[in-house]
Amino acid sequence: MDFSAKDLDNHTIEHFMSDDSTSELGLLAAKVAYYNFEWRFFTVVMFNTVQAIGLNTFLRHYQKSVTVKLGRFLPEKRHSVTQMVIFGEDSSDLSSTLRWTVRSKYDSNGKFIIICAFFNQDCDEQKIFQTLQSLFILNVVLLKTSLKTNRSLAYSYDIVSNEKCKNNVPYRLNLFTACENDNCFKDLFPEKLSNFQKCRLVISTVEQPPFMYLYNGTRSPSGIDGDIMKLAANMLNATLVLVTPSDGLDAGHYINNNWTGSLGDVYNGLRHVSACSSPLSSNKYGNFQISFPYYSMDIVWATRQPTQKASWEKLLNPLNFYIRIILFMLFVSIVFMNTICTFKIWRQVRRAFEIEPPKYSFLFFSWVLFLGLPILREPERKSFLITVYTWIWFCFVIRSAYQAALINSLKKPAYLGNLESFQDVLSNRYPYGGVASLKEYYTDDRVIYDNWVIVDQAHFYETLDSILAGTTDFVLASNKEAIKHHLMRYKGTKQLQIIPEKIVNSPTVVYYKKYSPVTIPLNNVLRTALEAGFIQRIHDKYLDHDRKLFRREYSKRPEPLTMKHFTGSFVLLMLGWFVSATYFAVEYICGNLKD
Known part of the structure; x- marks a missing residue:
């Protein structure tokens, strides 16, 4: 009663x-x-x-x-x-x-x-x-x-x-x-599932390289999560069964008071565990029991590379912003000094210090030395001679360093500035989105939440390939390791940019139904595997060769130099010819200059 x-x-x-x-x-x-x-x-x-x-x-x-x-x-x-x-x-x-x-x-x-x-x-x-x-x-x-x-x-x-x-x-x-x-x-409540006695441990998962490879059931699953789950099942003496979601969807998200995909299998009691490398969110934390965090994942924004700079701008690439300002001010000061030499006050200074007038303009003489052309005469005064030699040494260092860096700069494509934060995406009004579960991180920001474009797992790699081809401005939210692993297929021939501002750094966990009996035993073996270094070794097995590929300088074939690499140089050369022809015409019309 x-x-x-x-x-x-x-x-x-x-x-x-x-x-x-x-x-x-x-x-x-x-x-x-x-x-x-x-x-x-x-x-x-x-x-x-x-x-x-x-x-x-x-x-x-x-x-x-x-x-x-x-x-x-x-x-x-x-x-x-x-x-x-x-x-x-x-x-x-x-x-x-x-x-x-x-x-x-x-x-x-x-x-x-x-x-x-x-x-x-x-x-x-x-x-x-x-x-x-x-x-x-x-x-x-x-x-x-x-x-x-x-x-x-x-x-x-x-x-x-x-x-x-x-x-x-x-x-x-x-x-x-x-x-x-x-x-x-004493000890009347031992762990009852520390030994599964070869009974089945059914885990719902999705195909997601490098975390899970299912091979269409033709061979034993592998991948980071696949190997970790096999290790855990072996430690529990269980028969591991990996299955895809019963509704055929992805990791899953909350909709109509229920969960879909792999998480839906666990939520509705169809499977014991969900191992889908889905980042943790407040909604998942409230509806599921989570495992011992055994690693972490970065969820980032990825988009196409920025627009390439014009070819002539490559001439300035070897020089950073401050060096450009210093060199510009240096030549402005030379022009200023050359202008002073034409003033009456300079002639008075010259007579006072008994300085003979130069046969060439100060600007022309400085430019000849900067280009490395030979000079027929040099100043007799020691102070002026030291000044000339110092200028020659300075020009030699600047010119040599610039030329050494210029070839490499001309060969590589130069891009406009990268996106530094997600605010840049909003400012440029680029479309953005990703799987529905990542949308939960922006529930407090209605502008982002309402304009989120859902990209399901079936169209994820198609969207990523469009970004790599540069045919779309779409900004895709995804697991960083999944993006890097997909880039490996192209062996460095295709690239994209990852915005430095992360969406979240989420612990890697598996999901159980609330108060599931497999929570404690599976958590225990995951903790043991992490402390013993097995989980780190499994991650290195699948991710270390990704890092090595991106560090290889020869992962991309050498690109031969073509006319487009030297467009800026030829434009500058023709500009010099035009100035020389103009100067020659003025000299011819106005009369020869006296030595």
Whole structure:
């Protein structure tokens, strides 16, 4: 019989505990809880009748934090409950209560002590364990009193056995109050799935190089996630079964109050685990249990390379911005000094210091030295000679360094500035998007969220190839390693730009249904594999050759020099010819210059 929260006002706690103080069932339950529950957590003690046998004794001997709960009701403020004691009348009442706890989102991975006790009522333990197995409640101790012998009996079960992968047959526990040092009450909740006994571990996944290669079922799956899952299954002595999503979609996203794809398989109880290398988000965290984070992934924006610069701009590539300014100011100062030489004040200075007038203009003489042309005469004064030699040395260094860098600059394509942040994408009004699950990261930014273009997994590589070909301005959100691995197919002949501003650096996890029984054992083996270095080695196996390829200088064939590489040089040469012809024409018309 059920009671609501209001019924508590009609009874006192002494009424609830009106049973014999020497009840053996309550004492056994208290000892099991004392040695197996964590004292830092509170324990929920739930019963549906005021005549529950053993409740008084349990509360008297288990003097830790408890919450006594009469009937099936949910409080306004709920906390995570990892240990529970349930008093019930018979097997039907207990089975109904267990189903209610699972429907009410209590942690079915927690520790349960079930006391089947009521006056003159028998308890069918087989029926209770059938319910426990169907609800995947593994950590349980059942206490009951035999009507025939009036002895207290204790049971538990293993959901996986040598004979069956779905076992519900209980076995007896040898519990009695007088056992030496209470040893019989210790370690009653071992890990039940540390050995799968070759039973199936079904994992939903998707084809996603380099994380998962399925080979259309023609050979054993591989890849980073594939090898890690095979290692985990081997450590658990399980038979690994990797399957694609039942709806044929990708990793999955939340839509119409349900999940699609690989995550949908887990959410709807069709598979044990989802290993799809999907980045963690708040929505996933709230709807799934996640594994121990065993690596991390970068989610980035990728787009085509920027527009190439004009050929003449390559002439300036060897010089950075500050050197360009310095050289420009240097030649401006030479022009300025040459202009001063024509002023009257300079002639007065020349007479005062007895300086002979130069035969050539100061500007022309400086330019001749800069080009490395030979000079017929040099200054007689030592101070002027040092100045000329210093200028020759300076011009030689600048000219040699510039020429050395110019050939390489002319051969390589030069691009306009890269996109530095996603704000540049918005400013240029480029289209952007990616798989639907990544859209969740921008739920607080409605402008980005509303304009997101969903690219499903079937069209992902088609979109990426369009970006590599430079035929689209689309900005694609994706896993960085997946992009790099796809670039390997072209061996350096195609390139794209990755915006430095990341979307997120997400931990790499696998996803379970809430309170899945495989959570703890699989987390344990993933933690062990990470600490032993196996996971790092698997990542290096599939990603290290990607890095080596991008470091190879000869991954791209040498490109021969053509006319387009020298367009800027020829334009500058023709400009020089035009200036020379103009100067010659002026000289011819106005008369020859005197030496």
